[in-house]
Amino acid sequence: MEEKWWHNSVVYQVYPRSFKDSNGDGIGDIPGIISKLDYIKELGVDIIWLCPVYASPNDDNGYDISNYFQIHPEFGTLEDMDQLIAEAAKRKIAIMMDIVANHTSDEHPWFLESKSSKDNPYREYYVWRNGINDGPPSDLKSIFSGSAWEFDKETNQYYLHMFSKKQPDLNWHHPPVRETMYEVMRFWINKGIKGFRFDVIDLIAKELEEGIIVNGPLLHTYLQEMHHEVLEEADIVTVGETGGADLEQALLFTSPERKELDMVFSFEHIALDEQAGKQKWDWKTLDLADLKRVLSDWQTGLAGRGWNSLFWSNHDQPRIVSRWGNDQEYRYESATMLGTILHLMRGTPYIYQGEEIGMTNVQFHELESYRDIETINMYRERKEQGFTHEDIMKSIYVKGRDNARTPMQWNAEENAGFTEATPWIGINTNYSAINVENDINGEKSIYQFYKKLIMLRKNNKLVVYGDYHLLDSEPEVFAYTRSYQNEEWRIVCNFTGRKVESSLLCDNTIIVHNYATSADVLRPYEAIVYKIE
Ligand code: TEU
Ligand code: CA
Numbered sequence: 001m002e003e004k005w006w007h008n009s010v011v012y013q014v015y016p017r018s019f020k021d022s023n024g025d026g027i028g029d030i031p032g033i034i035s036k037l038d039y040i041k042e043l044g045v046d047i048i049w050l051c052p053v054y055a056s057p058n059d060d061n062g063y064d065i066s067n068y069f070q071i072h073p074e075f076g077t078l079e080d081m082d083q084l085i086a087e088a089a090k091r092k093i094a095i096m097m098d099i100v101a102n103h104t105s106d107e108h109p110w111f112l113e114s115k116s117s118k119d120n121p122y123r124e125y126y127v128w129r130n131g132i133n134d135g136p137p138s139d140l141k142s143i144f145s146g147s148a149w150e151f152d153k154e155t156n157q158y159y160l161h162m163f164s165k166k167q168p169d170l171n172w173h174h175p176p177v178r179e180t181m182y183e184v185m186r187f188w189i190n191k192g193i194k195g196f197r198f199d200v201i202d203l204i205a206k207e208l209e210e211g212i213i214v215n216g217p218l219l220h221t222y223l224q225e226m227h228h229e230v231l232e233e234a235d236i237v238t239v240g241e242t243g244g245a246d247l248e249q250a251l252l253f254t255s256p257e258r259k260e261l262d263m264v265f266s267f268e269h270i271a272l273d274e275q276a277g278k279q280k281w282d283w284k285t286l287d288l289a290d291l292k293r294v295l296s297d298w299q300t301g302l303a304g305r306g307w308n309s310l311f312w313s314n315h316d317q318p319r320i321v322s323r324w325g326n327d328q329e330y331r332y333e334s335a336t337m338l339g340t341i342l343h344l345m346r347g348t349p350y351i352y353q354g355e356e357i358g359m360t361n362v363q364f365h366e367l368e369s370y371r372d373i374e375t376i377n378m379y380r381e382r383k384e385q386g387f388t389h390e391d392i393m394k395s396i397y398v399k400g401r402d403n404a405r406t407p408m409q410w411n412a413e414e415n416a417g418f419t420e421a422t423p424w425i426g427i428n429t430n431y432s433a434i435n436v437e438n439d440i441n442g443e444k445s446i447y448q449f450y451k452k453l454i455m456l457r458k459n460n461k462l463v464v465y466g467d468y469h470l471l472d473s474e475p476e477v478f479a480y481t482r483s484y485q486n487e488e489w490r491i492v493c494n495f496t497g498r499k500v501e502s503s504l505l506c507d508n509t510i511i512v513h514n515y516a517t518s519a520d521v522l523r524p525y526e527a528i529v530y531k532i533e
Contacts, residue, residue, distance in 0.1 A: 001304050002256065006195075006237040008464045010343075010454050011096065011350045012045040015315045016053055016075055017061060018407045019353055021419035028407070028418070030076035034087050039436070041091045043356060043447065044454035047237065048088060049096040049197050051315055053081065057107050059166035060144075060373050061405075063098075063199060064105035068184040085192040096195030096237065097188050101181045102203045103167040111168050118155050124174040127160035127208070138208070145377040162203060162213070164373050172204040172222060185230045195237040198261070202242040202249075214244035220252055223260040232259070239309055239348075240264045247301040254306035263307040263348060269294045270317060273324075281378060281395040286324055288495050292470060292478055299346060299468040299480075308347025312338055313355050318403040322361035325525065326497050331358050331434075332444040333525035336514040337493050339446070340527040341478055343453035344491045346468055351450065354408055357439040358446040361403040362428045365393070371425045372401040409435040452512060456529075462487055476500045477522065481532075488532040494522035508533050 020032030030053065040048065052062035055070040062072065071081050088095050104111055113122035129137035129149070136149035136158050142165075149158040150165040160169045170177050185196065201223070205216030223240075231238060240253055242264040253264045272294065273286045302308050312320035321327045325334025335358035343349050364370060367379050375396055382392045397403075402425060409431040410417030416431035428434070439447045457463045466484035471492075477500060478493045489511065492504045500522045510518075512529040 004237075004262070005235075006047065006262065006348060007307070008457055009046045009094075009237070009348055010044060010457065011047040011049050011348060012040050012043065013049045013051070013314060013350055013352045015051045015353060015405060017424060018405050018418075020408060020410070021421070021423070024420040025074070026419050026421040026423045027074050029074065030071070030080040030084050034080075034084050037087055037091055037093065041093060043351075043451055044458065045351070046092060047094045047096055047195060049195070049239075049350065050098065052098045052100060057105055057166065059105070059164050061371075063100050064103070064107075064164070064167045065100055066105040066107045066109075069187055082191065089192065094194030094237070095192070096197055096239075097193050098199060099181075099185065099196045100199040101170065101172075102200045103161065103163060103169045106166045106168050114168075115152050115155060115159070118157070124171055125177055126168050127171050128155075128157045129160070129208070130156075131158055140208075140213075144374050145381040160208070162200075164377070169206075170204075173218070178222065178225065182226060182229045185226075189230070189234045189236065193236065195239070198238065198240045200243065201240040201261075202244050215249060220258070220260060223253070224258070227259040227261075238262045243267045247297060250298070250302060251306050254302065256306075263309040265309050265311065265314075266298060268298070270311075280399050281382075283395070283398055288478065289475065291324075292472060295341075295345070296468070296470040296480070299470075303346070303468070308345070309350060310342050310345050310347040311350040311352070312342055313352040313404060314350070315352065315404050316401050317352075318399055319359055319361045320355060321358050322403070323398075324495075327358070327360040330497055330525050331360070332446060333514055333523075333527075334497075335446045336449045337495070337525040337527040339450055339453055340491065340512060340514070340529065341493050343450075343457065344463060344480075344482060344489070344529060346464070346466065346482075349454075349457070352404065354404075356447050356450045357409070357434065357436055359406075359409060359434060360428065360430060361397065362406045362426070363393075363397050364402075364426060369426055370396070370400065370402050372405065375400045375402060411435050411437040449512075449514065456512065460484075462489060471504060474500070474502055474504065477502055477504065479504050490530045490532050491527075492522070492530070493527045494525055497524045499523055506530060506532075 017028045019028040020036050021028050022031035053071050053075045054065045055067035055072050056062045056065050071078055085095050110122050110125045113120050114126045136147050140148040142148040144164050151158050161167050162169055202214050205219035206213045207216050238261045240261045245264055245266050250264050253261045272290045273283050274280050275282045275284050320338055321335045325338055379392050406428045407418035407423050412432040416427050439445050462482055462484035466482035469481045471479040476496045478495050480491050482489045494500050502522045508530040511531055514527045
């Protein structure tokens with residue numbers, strides 16, 4: 001497989017609203033990110049995925065864009081953005097922009113035109129249908145609760161919104177829509193952007209009449225067109241968010257000879273604590289056997305044929321240490337154990353802001369403290385269905401997106417060093433203990449451990465290209481080998497909070513270890529990487 005510059009990259013995801021406020025309005029912004037570039041660089045990261053910073057009414061925190069060529073004033077100006085790109089480049093950090101191509105804001109000029117009359121030239125930019133029997137065109141549900149159809153009184157038709165009603169879906173079958181999206185990408189490439197993350201890209205080619213929303217028949221045709229029109233000439237890295245992709249689909253997206261995308265975010269592992277056929281709010285305990293199977297299938301399935309993205313968390317997911325680790329007694333051990341499993345695999349790792357210091361889920365007691373539209377809509381829907389406040393809050397504590405969106409905890413000062421004003425969303429009350437300053441200087445530093453993991457990738461082709469092989473003999477242990485040329489490493493991780501006997505312990509050279517001493521059993525969440533001699 002041809003080597004690419006991003007094969008040994010590590011991506012750091014920034015959620016701008018919650019990263020660092022520079023001007024005292026309680027909202028993170030671009031100058032704030034610039035002021036923390038050295039922090040990110042020090043970790044060893046070389047790509048920043050920046051969640052949307054475009055002009056937006058903020059119904060879905062920037063995933064509802066009203067102008068793709070402008071920066072939201074809360075985040076700064078186009079000049080700030082140019083400066084961010086330049087300052088990042090100075091530090092050899094590439095900026096990856098989020099492209100939201102499935103939908104716009106309902107305040108985008110295209111949509112305002114589109115809804116103004118049935119014969120407006122922009123009508124076809126969106127998906128309009130007649131109602132049936134005084135009701136919507138179909139019983140299709142929005143991912144953010146309720147019907148996916150919204151009635152427009154003026155023109156007497158319904159428009160489609162797979163997310164909030166302020167996020168009307170674009171009609172990708174209409175060529176001008178695709179051309180304008182390519183324009184948007186070229187604009188940012190010309191500004192020096194080195195990558196794109198494509199939001200819900202597997203939804204763009206829906207065929208409503210056939211009941212197809214995800215992975216429509218023309219999806220790959222459109223991606224190949226986009227590659228030909230925009231990506232071919234540009235040396236940038238691309239990742240598609242493809243919640244509906246299985247391994248077979250992922251190969252179609254990422255096989256280099258197909259010229260579509262470089263990698264995709266698969267949700268298969270992250271959905272393992274959902275009850276089959278239900279929603280994310282109806283969770284169950286993770287079965288480690290499932291996780292081993294899914295991650296291993298992806299490791300071997302894409303080997304030499306595509307490329308994996310490796311992630312535990314993002315701005316839509318709960319914090320991983322609270323989710324599959326132990327965010328109390330064994331916070332350090334479990335956070336570093338999870339980091340070890342992921343960062344020793346083949347693919348490009350993504351770190352979500354705060355993960356590198358073991359930030360945890362949050363529990364606000366009132367709905368009013370939550371900001372996320374998915375959470376708020378779900379609460380209302382379930383309340384109407386008769387669920388109790390306590391029941392609904394339990395789901396929100398485990399699965400709500402605001403778990404990931406509380407402000408970055410920089411230090412133990414007021415507002416965690418995030419802002420001098422009232423933050424736009426509450427800060428996790430544990431900030432005086434869990435923050436960057438404490439973690440970096442602490443005896444048990446998750447940040448320093450992550451830094452070490454990243455350095456291993458930078459210094460060893462084995463981590464980047466080595467073969468993966470699962471060692472599946474012990475149910476409580478996640479273990480595998482990586483081998484490259486004549487070298488072999490063995491990764492052994494105790495996924496539980498108990499002591500576990502293991503035949504995989506040995507007295508070979510230890511490369512990484514989250515305990516200071518050796519023992520003859522695996523201790524809670526112990527993670528060891530051996531070089532096998
Ligand atoms: O997320 C797509 C998506 O499917 C999510 O809605 C996900 O299923 C859900 O949040 C899990 O709780 C992308 C963005 O990452 C998300 O932030 C946006 O809200 C969404 O698209 C719409 O643009
Ligand atoms: Ca600000």
